[in-house]
Amino acid sequence: MARSPSSPSFWRSPLRGPWFTSVLGVVLLGGITVLFMTGLVSYAAYNPGLSPVNDKTPDKGILGFYLFPWPTDPPWLYRLTQGVHVTLGITLIPVLLAKLWSVVPKLFALPPARSLTHALERISLLLLVGGVLFEFITGVLNVQLDYVFPGSFYPLHFYGAWVFFTAFVVHVVLRAPAAVRTLRTGLREGQPASELTSPRPDPPTVSRRGALWLVGGGSLLLFGTTAGQSFDGLRATALLAPHGGADPGSGPGGFQINKTAAYAGIEATETSEEAWRLTVTGRSGTVRLSRADLLRLPLHSSALPIACVEGWSTSDQWWRGVRLRDLAVLAGYDADAVPDVLVESLQRRGAFRRAALRANQVADPRSLLALYVNGEPLTPDHGYPARVIVPAAPGVLNTKWVSRMTFGDL
Numbered sequence: 001m002a003r004s005p006s007s008p009s010f011w012r013s014p015l016r017g018p019w020f021t022s023v024l025g026v027v028l029l030g031g032i033t034v035l036f037m038t039g040l041v042s043y044a045a046y047n048p049g050l051s052p053v054n055d056k057t058p059d060k061g062i063l064g065f066y067l068f069p070w071p072t073d074p075p076w077l078y079r080l081t082q083g084v085h086v087t088l089g090i091t092l093i094p095v096l097l098a099k100l101w102s103v104v105p106k107l108f109a110l111p112p113a114r115s116l117t118h119a120l121e122r123i124s125l126l127l128l129v130g131g132v133l134f135e136f137i138t139g140v141l142n143v144q145l146d147y148v149f150p151g152s153f154y155p156l157h158f159y160g161a162w163v164f165f166t167a168f169v170v171h172v173v174l175r176a177p178a179a180v181r182t183l184r185t186g187l188r189e190g191q192p193a194s195e196l197t198s199p200r201p202d203p204p205t206v207s208r209r210g211a212l213w214l215v216g217g218g219s220l221l222l223f224g225t226t227a228g229q230s231f232d233g234l235r236a237t238a239l240l241a242p243h244g245g246a247d248p249g250s251g252p253g254g255f256q257i258n259k260t261a262a263y264a265g266i267e268a269t270e271t272s273e274e275a276w277r278l279t280v281t282g283r284s285g286t287v288r289l290s291r292a293d294l295l296r297l298p299l300h301s302s303a304l305p306i307a308c309v310e311g312w313s314t315s316d317q318w319w320r321g322v323r324l325r326d327l328a329v330l331a332g333y334d335a336d337a338v339p340d341v342l343v344e345s346l347q348r349r350g351a352f353r354r355a356a357l358r359a360n361q362v363a364d365p366r367s368l369l370a371l372y373v374n375g376e377p378l379t380p381d382h383g384y385p386a387r388v389i390v391p392a393a394p395g396v397l398n399t400k401w402v403s404r405m406t407f408g409d410l
């Protein structure tokens with residue numbers, strides 16, 4: 001009897017074999033490539049170059065090589081890229097688990113290394129498996145519990161992604177040719193025996209195709225209970241996705257709320273007409289504006305969504321307020337040469353305090369310091385007295401309960 005997992009006959013499932021592993025591998029090859037790309041895109045969308053405000057990752061060095069100023073068009077850009085990132089990541093979980101299950105005997109194989117190349121390959125597999133588990137676990141925790149690791153999710157998920165993807169590329173280069181050959185041969189001609197095939201298989205309880213259908217069914221179920229987070233009409237189906245926390249209720253403010261005013265420790269006394277002032281600083285000094293002062297400036301409307309890094313997004317809401325560009329002019333800049341801006345919130349509780357926007361985001365005529373949403377003054381939970389809203393920007397840059405804006409190149 002083989003009692004030790006290092007013995008091939010310990011592993012009895014007749015499902016294991018190169019065909020099963022290759023099918024799952026090819027699905028992951030496509031899926032993980034898309035996850036990596038949309039992940040990099042999300043990182044660029046934070047404008048981490050506006051360091052250290054938006055991003056506290058120390059020394060990105062050459063890993064920041066691809067960063068570019070995030071555009072404001074199309075306005076649904078981040079809704080799309082981050083919706084795909086989170087929904088696809090969750091959908092791939094059953095495929096990933098099945099893939100890891102299909103190769104688990106190799107984890108125990110002895111001797112640990114037959115040659116130098118074999119040793120290097122096994123080390124790269126540790127980085128691969130460790131990396132993929134790390135990325136999926138930190139990703140899911142961030143979406144479900146948001147910021148269990150305060151402030152450190154971005155550097156963890158970011159560096160983890162590079163370590164994992166490097167190991168992934170090595171793995172694909174080493175394994176893809178054999179996987180493609182296996183799939184070309186197909187199931188009909190029988191599985192070529194390999195180190196994955198059990199030498200003493202139990203009788204099958206499900207065919208290999210049946211097992212794939214099970215995995216696919218699991219993925220479909222996760223997809224069906226997640227994808228609705230990006231569509232207002234389907235939101236009730238998104239059982240697995242946090243809908244942005246609190247029940248937003250109905251009416252003009254009846255769309256997703258991430259952090260409520262109560263959570264953020266915002267008191268009605270500090271947002272009242274008498275108490276609240278917006279401090280705007282720039283080349284020409286500092287001005288302090290009440291909400292009534294802001295309402296006397298030219299007001300403009302834009303229809304823009306909120307799209308959170310957690311994957312959920314709203315359809316367009318009608319925002320009305322003062323153009324960021326006009327506030328830059330008030331602070332002493334030319335309308336066609338506005339600078340970056342640092343936006344600070346009244347908020348003192350929780351992780352969030354400030355966010356920086358780049359000049360191209362300030363310049364866009366649709367970018368507002370919003371005072372109204374859907375025809376009514378902002379609700380406290382959506383950022384009353386004033387909040388930022390910028391086309392295509394990640395939700396986290398749309399600061400609520402704004403108290404101070406400092407214009408100037410960051």
Ligand SMILES: Nc1nc2c(c(=O)[nH]1)N[C@H]1C(S)=C(S)[C@@H](COP(=O)(O)O)O[C@H]1N2
Nearest residue numbers: 256257258259308345352395396398399400
């Ligand atoms: N002051 C402050 N602004 C904030 C946040 C916050 O926690 N505090 N959350 C941000 C995040 S992560 C998102 S997704 C949006 C959500 O806006 P909403 O709650 O109006 O939907 O607000 C952003 N602005």
Ligand SMILES: [Mo]
Nearest residue numbers: 308309395396
């Ligand atoms: Mo967010």
